[in-house]
Amino acid sequence: MKYFFFVLLFFLQLHAQITAYKITPDNTLHVTKQKIKILDAKILHFETKKGIPFHEISDLVYEDGFLYFVSDQGYLYKFLINITDGKITDLQYLDAYFLKNKKGKQLKKKKRDAEGLTLCKNNLLISFERKQRICLYSKNGVKIKKVKLHQDLQNKDNYASKNKGLESVTCNDKYGVVTAPELPLKNAKYHTLYTKNQIFKFSADGSIVSLEFFSENTVLVLLRDFSYFTRRRVSTLMKVYLDRCSASRVCKSEVLAKLDSSNGWKLDNFEGLTHMYANKYLMVSDDNENMLQKTLLVLFEIKDTSKKP
Numbered sequence: 001m002k003y004f005f006f007v008l009l010f011f012l013q014l015h016a017q018i019t020a021y022k023i024t025p026d027n028t029l030h031v032t033k034q035k036i037k038i039l040d041a042k043i044l045h046f047e048t049k050k051g052i053p054f055h056e057i058s059d060l061v062y063e064d065g066f067l068y069f070v071s072d073q074g075y076l077y078k079f080l081i082n083i084t085d086g087k088i089t090d091l092q093y094l095d096a097y098f099l100k101n102k103k104g105k106q107l108k109k110k111k112r113d114a115e116g117l118t119l120c121k122n123n124l125l126i127s128f129e130r131k132q133r134i135c136l137y138s139k140n141g142v143k144i145k146k147v148k149l150h151q152d153l154q155n156k157d158n159y160a161s162k163n164k165g166l167e168s169v170t171c172n173d174k175y176g177v178v179t180a181p182e183l184p185l186k187n188a189k190y191h192t193l194y195t196k197n198q199i200f201k202f203s204a205d206g207s208i209v210s211l212e213f214f215s216e217n218t219v220l221v222l223l224r225d226f227s228y229f230t231r232r233r234v235s236t237l238m239k240v241y242l243d244r245c246s247a248s249r250v251c252k253s254e255v256l257a258k259l260d261s262s263n264g265w266k267l268d269n270f271e272g273l274t275h276m277y278a279n280k281y282l283m284v285s286d287d288n289e290n291m292l293q294k295t296l297l298v299l300f301e302i303k304d305t306s307k308k309p
Contacts, residue, residue, distance in 0.1 A: 018091050019043040023298060025264025034257040036237060036300045039086040039280075044295040052077075052096040055289045059117035059168070059210060059272035060282060061124065067091070068139070069272075069284065070126060074099045074112030076141040083276070088299055097141035099126070104142065116169035116210065117272070120177065127179055129165035132156060134179060147177055150194040158185045167271075170211040170219065175242065178219060182207045190250060193219060193240065202240045202253040210273035212281070214302075217243035220256075222273045222283065233267040235259045235283075256302060268296050279303075 023041040024031050031038070046054040058072045062081070069077040076097040082090040098106045099114060116127035116134075123144060124137045134147040152158060159165055160183040167182040180193050190201035191208055206223035214220045218239050225234040237257045245251040259265040268285035275281055279302045287293040 017044070017046055017093070018088065018297075019045070021266070021294070021296060023266050023296070025266075027264055030260075030263040030265070034259070035303050036257045037303060038298065038300050040088050040299040042088050042091070042297045044091070044284075044297050046093050049093065049096040052098065054093075054096075055295065056286050057272060057284050057295055058115045058286055060274050060284050061117050061119050062274045062276045062282060063119055066094075067274075067282075068117065068124065070099075070114045070117040072113050072115055072129070072286070074107045074114055076124075076137075078139070083280075083299065086299070086301075088297065091297075095140075099137065099141045100143065102143050113165075115165075115167045115271070116179065118170045118212070118274075120171040125169050125171055125177060127166040127169035129167055129182070130162055132159065132165040132181075134166060134169055134177060148196060149179070150196060150199065152185060152199070153179070153181070153194055160184065160186060164207075167207070167209050168211040168222075170213055172213045172216065174216055178211060178213075180208045180211060180221075182209065191221075193221075193242070199249050200240065200242050200245060201248075201250045202238075203250075204236065204238060204253065206234065206236055209271040210283070212273045212275055214239060214275075217241060220273065220281075221253075222270065224270060226269070231261075233261040233265075233269070235265075235267055235270045237273075268294050270296070270298075 021041040021043045052075050056071045056073050057069045060069045067079040067081045078095045080092040111131050113130040114126050115129045118125045127134045136144040164182040166179050169179045171177050175195050191204050193200040206225035209224050210222040212220045221238045223236040239254045241252040261267050270283050271286045272284040283298050285296040287295045
């Protein structure tokens with residue numbers, strides 16, 4: 001009977017679109033010391049639409065009630081999201097698209113590895129990891145143009161490995177397009193954010209997986225760390241101050257949250273981050289198309305951090 005109950009529960013969760021999830025540890029000390037507050041968390045599961053499966057979500061972006069996800073398999077998804085009283089109350093799956101080139105053809109396998117997603121001038125900017133590049137796309141997944149990268153990012157041999165490319169991207173009017181490789185380039189000591197002509201270094205552990213502007217001169221950086229031996233996961237959220245850098249381009253930074261599975265945080269492979277409104281943000285995890293992992297959507301708010309470090 002007990003076995004039947006667990007099978008039934010698994011079946012119901014598998015076919016549910018959004019399911020409640022508790023990400024926070026039972027020890028409240030590990031919750032309250034963070035400079036963010038978790039408001040809600042949901043497991044996402046959606047059936048195949050237009051021949052496109054919903055999995056391996058690598059980033060997301062919010063715009064006026066709509067939510068776009070990108071998959072590292074070269075898919076783009078469009079949803080309508082509703083937040084009520086700090087809870088994700090509805091997520092309506094509107095459409096799914098294959099990412100396509102200017103000629104309207106689907107991207108070839110080696111060019112599909114989409115990782116970063118952000119809004120820029122009413123279109124979508126997408127960064128790619130293996131064939132390192134950033135491209136502007138329409139909201140139905142058709143390429144508009146390629147974005148010129150900083151000279152240090154143009155040589156594929158500069159990257160730590162072919163799978164440690166441009167995992168993240170963000171954009172604003174002052175700095176333009178900002179991106180970062182997942183790991184520092186070869187022979188580099190610091191993690192580095194790149195614009196077309198500038199660099200901004202900072203110290204941090206882990207791999208950069210997402211970027212989002214917090215204010216005109218401040219970037220939020222989401223990092224992850226994972227041990228294959230202990231299965232420990234760590235997700236770190238930082239601020240990097242682009243206007244507070246030394247002559248050697250090392251910038252001030254501040255850790256807002258360090259979520260560590262060894263402290264009871266129920267994490268998965270968080271890779272995406274987006275601002276919603278006020279101090280509210282969403283982050284999403286990549287399930288790696290693994291039945292033992294989950295696509296988690298987490299709503300959180302950043303507490304008042306007006307005091308500079």
